[in-house]
Amino acid sequence: MSDKNHNDDIELEALFANARAHPPVVPHEMMARVIADAKTMQPSGTGSRWRNWFAAFGGLPALGGLVTATCVGFWMGVAPPDILPDLAAAVMGVETTANPEYEGSVINGYGWDIGEG
Amino acid sequence: MDMSQSNHPTEASDEAALLRRYAEGDPVAARLLAGQMTPRVFGHAMRVLGNHAEAEDVTQEAMMRLWRIAPDWREGDAKVSTWLYRVTANLCTDRLRKRGTTGLDEVAEPEDPQMSAEQNMQQTARVDALQKALNTLPDRQRQAVVLRHIDGLANPEIAAILEISVEAVESLTARGKRALKQALEGQRDALGLSDE
Known part of the structure; x- marks a missing residue:
């Protein structure tokens, strides 16, 4: 593997790590809807x-x-x-x-x- | 990152046990399941679709299918999260097919109060750059790369989710990474990667 390719891999992994560390935040309203659905659908x-x-x-x-x-x-x-x-x-x-x-x-x-x- | 973590048998049985408790009417299980699964589903949908509104729709629909199948879930079947990722991936594929183009929003990331304004800007720039690069990939490559390198799943689990062979997963992720490197070419300094 060339040095450039190796550096590219490291940089890409840094971007992946950054994305993993900062996942999209779930909107409160959506979470509320999901929980409401769960309660509606839940068997008694x-x-x-x-x-x-x-x-x-x-x-x-x-x-x-x-x-x-x-x-x-x-x-x-x-x-x-x-x-x-x-x-x-x-x-x-x-x-x-x-x-x-x-x-x-x-x-x-x-x-x-x-x-x- | 430990890529094998998500395959831990305890996690699989915990998920199944939680789903069984939900099906038995336990209200706490409903909240726990929603809290565990929703961020994963939404994160995946957001990375693959790159659109907030569509990712929300897909997440709500995928979770709705989980609630629906809960009473009939048989322990020993597929892992709950694998099943849910598969549902999400299929819903995303349907959306992408209907859309026909890859006109995608940027992923808005929250600002971290612990970081300086400059660090926050750089972090946002990195996330945006990666998302823009991901958006240039063909749909299946993007799904495979997101599952492998952002959701952190192992290749056999990705193969089960995308319903392809492990070799096909390896090929998709390798080609996806090559394409990402090309798409990110020349942005090294702008993203502050040369400082690391």
């Missing part, structure tokens, strides 16, 4: 609390699992499988016991006993 705290709760809960996958579990639970309440105990009766304090006569009548109702003679 309530929304963010919901978002935080949602995130802490596990987000969309967790909510999907919860909905599925709720639907399955509701359906099992409406039409419980035979292998499950009668939870409603247990909660309501009604005891259900096996009644051979009743069961027999049900079987009679289908006419199975008649069919077998």
Whole structure:
């Protein structure tokens, strides 16, 4: 690198340094407008609390699992499988016991006993 | 000047954390973000556009886009300031295209009360001379030179902002510096550079 080129580099760097040291001053009115925009556009705290709760809960996958579990639970309440105990009766304090006569009548109702003679 | 300073990971995570706090409704974060980012955006727009009113418009629009994207910002994406510089650079490019010419104002600099009147005049003359020289550069060269030598960003970050390769950044800044030296030729004594 020639001496002249080297000097030019130094001088240019001095001008850059001067520019860095004296950045354009942000007008107060513009800064006020920017802050006003920020406040207008800022999401409300309530929304963010919901978002935080949602995130802490596990987000969309967790909510999907919860909905599925709720639907399955509701359906099992409406039409419980035979292998499950009668939870409603247990909660309501009604005891259900096996009644051979009743069961027999049900079987009679289908006419199975008649069919077998 | 430490050119790598702006790439410090803590700075990136601080910016992202501040943006998240803003999105969560923290009013302090709004002021902190505005205070941190606005001078950088305005400084860049002012150097590239060389026009006060246009730089103000670009700054307000760029900051508006930051507020808008805040709720959807994903940490781990681009650095917030890199993203904001890219938005600013694109807005400046749009302005320059619409303008079609490089008829630019001088950059008015504040006077420093610590300096004598003569020093103030010389400092203003230097800033003006650099700005006039910058204004003679093609738009992309000017953007690259401002980002590298005045905003102090590293080449990979400039490449991300201008959406070009690092090699292209190096080429733009090298050609830009050569053109600046030519434009400033003969002003050495007038700018008081021979005294340093």
